[in-house]
Amino acid sequence: MGNSSTSASDKSSLLAIKSSMNLNTHELLAKNWSRSSPFCHWIGITCDARHERVMALNLSNVGLTGYMAPELGNFSYLTELDLSNNNFHGKIPNDLRGLHRLKLLNLSYNGLSGDIPPWIGDLSELQYLGLQSSSFAGSIPIEVGQLHQLKTSDIAMNELSGRIPVEVFNISSLEVLILASNSFSGEISKAIGDLPNSES
Template structure:
């Protein structure tokens, strides 16, 4: 990245947006930049970050847990990299209460979908598609009543589709295909 140097103010770097008042980084949008390597844990020090988009690069290794502690975060997009780890079981328990968009599809993430995801109550868009998540779809997903888009397709999920998905009356797109799930979904109509 040409202008990412110590001579230039970081707020003038490509993909970096800062707030004008405090000069703190609020957006880091660097998709399709050909970046390779691991995501440094220091990214969690960007405590004013509202939007993080690192889609379609070649990041590998774990998602640093520090990302899940950024309480100002509204958008987290890490789609189409080679990230491989599980998600923290308490990822939405203490922070991420403002998160509206979580898109970490097309990676190599594994483990169970955290039950605490149901505490990210502001989520409107949630995609974990095409990873290696196993276990069941947590019933707590039914608590995210603002969801409009939900994709858990192409993972290793099994068991019954939780009836609580029927609570998601704002849902416009639901993708659970290419798993070992069974059952019916009843949407409540008011």
């Protein structure tokens, strides 16, 4: 059995996330995420069986709109967060910086904007970073080079500019890097030749 207080914290965070979303386009989710049912059985939720804590949150392609709730940063056991193919807007909340177990972060195909936050580099277990097809601007933070487990990064089709930091090409685990349809300047580092499956 899980720790009842921490499990209760996960449930209250999920209900706060639900209240921040416009669920009119997805009535099933609105009804399924109910206080009266175990949250580990809710649509899009995968729990750790031992601790009954949220391990994965997959709400891709369900027509959600609104801002990303700061409570998304409350799930200390979270390894996968997939909110792709919705209509979230605004910035990535800084509260996500504490998700140190996160291996997959997919926020692609939304209306998110602002900078790619430097604290992304603190998510040391991250293996997949998907931020394509949004409205991110500014430059790629050099802190991305701290993601020593990163295998795939797709940041294509945004409004990014500036130079691509050489630190990105020093990630030895990186296999796929997709940068197309941005406004980068300068030469792409010769180190890109060390990335066997990269695309630019």
